[in-house]
Amino acid sequence: MGRSSTAVAWIAILIALAWLWVFPGLMFPQPNTNDAIGLADAEWLLLLGIVGWAVGAIAVFHGPRGTAVRSALGVFLLGSAVALVLGLLEFGNFSNDRFVQLIYFPPVIALMGLVALVVGIAASGAHKSELFRGALYGLAAAVIIAVWVLIRGARDWLLAPYGFDILAAILILSGALVMLVASSFVRTEAPPG
DSSP states (O other): OOHHHHHHHHHHHHHHHHHHHHHHHHHOSSOOTTTTTHHHHHHHHHHHHHHHHHHHHHHHOOHHHHHHHHHHHHHHHHHHHHHHHHHHHHHOOTTOGGGHHHHHHHHHHHHHHHHHHHHHHHTOTTOHHHHHHHHHHHHHHHHHHHHHHHHHOHHHHHSTTTTHHHHHHHHHHHHHHHHHHHHHHHHHHSOOO
C-alpha cells in the first residue's frame, strides 16, 4: 500500500468515525421509543463482522507483523469488551432488554480478543518485542472505545441508534488498527531508497 493510498484510507476512517459520532444526533434528534429499532437487530451483524475480521486478521498475518497485529487486535478487543462491561455497570439495567447487547456481546468480543492474544503469544517466537508494540496500539484504540461508550451513556442504548454506532466504531477501529500495525512494518522493513 503506497503512502497516498494509506493517507486516503486514514482520511476515510476518520470521516467514518466522525460520521458515527454525529450520526445519532443528526438522524435521531428527538428519538422516540422503538424508532429505527432495526438498528438494534443490525448490531448482531456488526458483531459477526467483528468476529470475522478478527479471524481473518489472525489467519492472514505471519512473522513479526503477525505477532504485532494479533497482539494489537487481542488487547483492543479485550479492552472493548471491558468498555462495554463498564457501560453496563455505569448505566446498564439488567431488567431492561435494551441493554442485552451489553450482556451478550462482551464475552464474544473478549473471547476473540483472547484468541488473538493467545495465538499472538504462541506464534511470537523471537518477536517478543512486537507483542508489546502491538499491545500499546491496541490499548490506545481500546481507550477510545471506552471513552466513546461512557460519553454516550444510557441514551444510546435506550433510544436510536441503540449502541449501533459503538459497535460500528469497534469494527472500524479494529480494521484501522490492523491496517496501522501492518503498514508500520512495511515502512520499517522497506529497504532504504
